[in-house]
Amino acid sequence: MRSIKWLSVLLVVLLALGVGIGAGAQDEEISGDLEIFSWWTGGGEEAGLNALIERFAELYPNVTVTNSAVAGGSGVNARAVLVTRMLGGDPPDTFQVHAGEELNALWVDAGLMQPLNELFEANGWLDTYPQGLLDLISDAEGNLYSVPVNIHRSNVLWYVPANLEEWGVAVPADWDEFVNVTCPALQDQGVTPISVAENWTQAHLWESIALAVLGVEAYNGLWTGATDWTSPEATAVWETFDAVLACSNDDRNSLAWQDASLMVAEGTAAFNIMGDWAAGYFLVDLALEPNEGFAWAASPATDGAFMMLSDTFGLPMAAPNQTATLAWLDFLGSAEAQDIFNPLKGSLPANTDADITNPELYNAYFQDAFAAWTNDAIVGSQAHGAVAPQAFTNGFATIIATFASDRDAASAAANSATLALQTGLGM
Incomplete structure (x- = not known):
């Protein structure tokens, strides 16, 4: 007692x-x-x-x-x-x-x-x-x-080192390399370049892409009102998101996050963006060893930033x-x-x-993540409630779902700006 x-x-x-x-x-x-x-x-x-x-x-x-x-x-x-x-x-x-x-x-x-x-x-x-x-x-x-x-940490890229070696690809430095080099090389071998699951995991992927495209200051500006949701830079986030989704699995809406992680572990997909609860899944559920059965990096072009x-x-x-x-x-x-x-x-x-x-x-x-937590720039996760009210998160899920169907970047950017205004984001 x-x-x-x-x-x-x-x-x-x-x-x-x-x-x-x-x-x-x-x-x-x-x-x-x-x-x-x-x-x-x-x-x-x-x-x-x-x-x-x-x-x-x-x-x-x-x-x-x-x-x-x-x-x-x-x-x-x-x-x-x-x-x-x-x-x-x-x-x-x-x-x-x-x-x-x-x-x-x-x-x-x-x-x-x-x-x-x-x-x-x-x-x-x-x-x-x-x-x-x-x-x-x-x-x-x-x-x-x-x-x-x-x-x-939200912005983590997961992969299996031996699989990348077998397929002749490397961890991409940025999304441009992933879309134009890594993705076609993997698709030519019948491998899904990046596994994605249901709607909330798509919003999770989106925020890592937003951080990469905008950088720390402008990403933070989305939540404070300093960054215009309809600016060319913010619209480019949706354009990159579109290109990344084109490299993903078609059945994503029917999968849970664990399913997408399992695709990487089993070698049917090369990469997955997921928070570090995936480490718990790899360690506990799949009994994999770090740096052997699974490995990690900051999501492309976000090294030096810790999305928490x-x-x-x-x-x-x-x-x-x-x-x-x-x-x-x-x-x-x-x-x-x-x-x-x-x-x-x-x-x-x-x-x-x-x-x-x-x-x-x-x-x-954990040692690697702790070093990043104590040394990197810290930004908050939108998909997991740190920076935006629940009303925005709920509405943004609808915008993500609509975009996954119509792939209209300008419309998604405009709808996000309207949602931010309606929910008082950054005010």
């Missing part, structure tokens, strides 16, 4: 949140039901969540955890279920949400989340979490609303078991929990007290 010192801290936090506590509560064990809502149902992410729940059950044996994970990559289906529940007055005790606008524009601005400042202060997390990440989970008054469990996202969990206003939820959040933010979870998930720990330099926990991929 957690120490009496921690229980004392918990009482302070509960009192700050206005949660009623009876006399002698400090001596009572934390108990009851705890519903954890997420979209972690496959790959290393499911294994990581299960490992967290197993350890939490050891710490709090009188808490019964319900794992209410909803299948669907990047939380597309889970968010729809969550909106219905939250607005219907039936929130889970805690739920997965991306740091940034997905958290703030949807849940914090609606007044549906409780601040967690006391929890952060009691654990010293204001010193052990990067300030840039703290900013993504805070409001203008400095209130903190969720506990980050990881850092993911972070999975977090918060405390809804009407959470049924707030005491158990706070115990879960306290555990989730600890170095212990992050060292349990992230090697399985394929992500970096958000808490800098975690044992990231331990090669027995964090293999070659």
Whole structure:
């Protein structure tokens, strides 16, 4: 069990949140039901969540955890279920949400989340979490609303070294090389140059292309209003996206992200752009060795930039078991929990007290990603909620789907500009 010192801290936090506590509560064990809502149902992410729940059950044996994970990559289906529940007055005790606008524009601005400042202060997390990440989970008054469990990199190109050698191609330096040199060389051999899956993975690919075409400053400008969505440079993103999609598999809309990753591992496709949860899939599900069974590079022409996202969990206003939820959040933010979870998930720990330099926990991929995280320019992921409100993300999914059919770059750029205006992006 957690120490009496921690229980004392918990009482302070509960009192700050206005949660009623009876006399002698400090001596009572934390108990009851705890519903954890997420979209972690496959790959290393499911294994990581299960490992967290197993350890939490050891710490709090009188808490019964319900794992209410909803299948669907990047939380597309889970968010729809969550909106219905939250607005219907039936929130889970805690739920997965991306740091940034997905958290703030949807849940914090609606007044549906409780601040967690006391929890952060009691654990010293204001010193052990990067300030840039703290900013993504805070409001203008400095209130903190969720506990980050990881850092993911979005702009990663995955491949199998031996396959590239067999096919006589190299990792492309930029998208021009990929489209004009790499793609035809692979197609001539009957190999799919790049595997792509369902709609959200196409938006994920788009943002890596946008970063490459625009560069860090202009990419950031899309979300602040400094970059015109209809400029020649922004329209060129769609033109490049069109050329890349022409090098991909025709059945992409019927595939999950794991299917697209598997195409690379099995040698039917050469490359895939996916976040580093793919590392968890390669390591845990497929039991592949880094730099042998799979390898990685920054997506073409984005070397020196780290496109980030972070999975977090918060405390809804009407959470049924707030005491158990706070115990879960306290555990989730600890170095212990992050060292349990992230090697399985394929992500970096958000808490800098975690044992990231331990090669027995964090293999070659993680060491490389950590070096990039600490040295590269950091930009936020649109596809995963860091830089744009959910209303924009939802509308942008429709623009991506329309573009995949009509391939009209000028129309996609104009529709994106209209959507940005309608959803208040950059204002």
